């Protein structure tokens with residue numbers, strides 16, 4: 001089975017995904033890490049040198065490779081992956097797969113992303129906590145349309161990653 005983690009930046013897809021894969025003894029793929037390895041560049045540098053559109057094309061191509069692979073695996077998507085092109089339709093069309101939305105509140109996302117925005121080119125220009133929060137509010141409003149079509153939703157606020165893993169396994 002393939003398990004896709006969806007959700008906004010900072011919702012914990014990478015942290016939870018890795019632990020979930022260990023727990024299930026599944027292969028683990030972080031889509032962003034794959035892109036960085038294949039390109040030999042950080043996500044920031046890809047955005048800066050080639051632009052977001054180029055990044056979105058890579059993201060979609062690597063998703064194709066994952067969809068063609070038949071191993072059991074947990075895949076941490078990027079926050080934008082389900083929201084571009086037909087990526088989410090292709091994920092939904094995959095046999096023996098489940099998508100899981102890690103749902104975090106705006107205050108939780110703002111708190112986490114304010115510490116880590118330098119690694120995320122989509123938000124790195126937002127200087128204050130207030131502008132970041134306002135951006136997240138609008139952006140999440142658009143993107144939640146996609147995330148909420150996932151098979152399973154798990155609320156992640158104030159929960160340890162290990163507890164979230166247990167909840168996912170229970171819901172699966």
Ligand SMILES: Nc1ncnc2c1ncn2[C@@H]1O[C@H](COP(=O)(O)OP(=O)(O)O)[C@@H](O)[C@H]1O
Nearest residue numbers: 008009010011012013014015016112159160161
């Ligand atoms: N359940 C959690 N509780 C506390 N901190 C978390 C939790 N999940 C993720 N984090 C922290 O939030 C930040 C973003 O997590 P990450 O897994 O990179 O999110 P994503 O891949 O969805 O962008 C990291 O610093 C991570 O350690």
Ligand SMILES: O=C(O)C1=C[C@@H](OP(=O)(O)O)[C@@H](O)[C@H](O)C1
Nearest residue numbers: 008009010078079080120121122
């Ligand atoms: O939401 C987005 O558009 C993005 C999310 C990032 O992944 P995380 O959600 O793991 O931070 C990464 O793919 C890139 O910076 C763009």
Ligand SMILES: [Mg+2]
Nearest residue numbers: 013014032076
């Ligand atoms: Mg991530």
